[in-house]
Amino acid sequence: MKLYLSPTSPFARKVKVALLEKGAQAVFEEIRVDPWTTPPELAAANPLSQVPTLVTDRGEAIGNSDTILAWIERRFPQPSLLPTDEAALTRAQAVAAIAQGLIETTVGIVLERRRPPEQQSKTMLDRRLATIQRTVPVLAQRFARAREHFHHDGIGVACALAYLDLRLPEWDWRAAAPALAEWQVWAEARASMQASAPPVV
Numbered sequence: 001m002k003l004y005l006s007p008t009s010p011f012a013r014k015v016k017v018a019l020l021e022k023g024a025q026a027v028f029e030e031i032r033v034d035p036w037t038t039p040p041e042l043a044a045a046n047p048l049s050q051v052p053t054l055v056t057d058r059g060e061a062i063g064n065s066d067t068i069l070a071w072i073e074r075r076f077p078q079p080s081l082l083p084t085d086e087a088a089l090t091r092a093q094a095v096a097a098i099a100q101g102l103i104e105t106t107v108g109i110v111l112e113r114r115r116p117p118e119q120q121s122k123t124m125l126d127r128r129l130a131t132i133q134r135t136v137p138v139l140a141q142r143f144a145r146a147r148e149h150f151h152h153d154g155i156g157v158a159c160a161l162a163y164l165d166l167r168l169p170e171w172d173w174r175a176a177a178p179a180l181a182e183w184q185v186w187a188e189a190r191a192s193m194q195a196s197a198p199p200v201v
C-alpha cells in the first residue's frame with residue numbers, strides 16, 4: 001500500500017500520526033511528493049493532486065485526510081483512535097472538524113502570502129487571521145484534552161497547533177489558550193508526533 005505525502009503538509013501529518021499510533025506505518029510505502037507540481041503518479045491516483053493520498057492493497061485511491069483516517073480505523077481497528085461512547089464520539093468528531101478547519105484556514109493564509117504582494121488580499125488575510133484567533137480559544141474550551149489516549153480529535157488539534165507554529169509564528173496562540181499550550185507539550189512528546197515533525201528549515 002502507498003501513502004503519498006509531503007513533509008510539511010498538516011493534513012498528511014494527521015494520517016501519518018494515526019498510522020504510527022496504530023503501529024501500522026510499516027505497511028505503507030511512503031512516497032514524498034510536491035503536490036503543487038502535479039506529479040503524474042499522484043494525479044493518476046488522485047485527480048485533485050493533493051496529499052495525503054492513500055492507495056490500498058486493492059488499488060483503491062483515497063484522498064482527504066478525514067476520509068483516510070476513517071478507512072484506517074476500519075482496516076486497523078486496534079488500538080481504536082475513537083471513543084466508543086456516542087456522546088464522546090460526537091464531541092470528538094466536532095472538535096476534529098474544528099481542527100481541520102483551523103488547518104484549512106492557516107493553509108489559506110500561506111497560499112495568499114505566496115502570491116505576488118500586489119495581488120494579495122489584505123481583506124482575506126485579515127479575515128482568516130481573525131478566524132484563527134477566534135477559533136483557538138474555542139478549541140481550548142471544547143476539546144477534552146485527554147492524556148490517557150490520543151484520538152482523532154487530539155491528533156487533529158496537535159497537528160493544527162504545530163502548523164500554526166510553523167506558518168504563523170508571529171501570533172502567540174499559547175497566550176490565547178494556555179491550557180491548550182500545556183496539553184500540546186504532552187502531545188508533541190508522543191513518538192508519533194516526534195516521528196512526523198516537519199523538517200526544520
Ligand SMILES: N[C@@H](CCC(=O)N[C@@H](CS)C(=O)NCC(=O)O)C(=O)O
Pocket residue numbers: 008009010011012035036048049050051052063064065066107
Ligand atoms: N481536504 C484535504 C486537503 C488536502 C490538501 O489541501 N493538501 C494540500 C497540501 S497541505 C495539497 O495537496 N495541495 C495541493 C493542491 O491543492 O493543488 C485533506 O484533508 O486531506
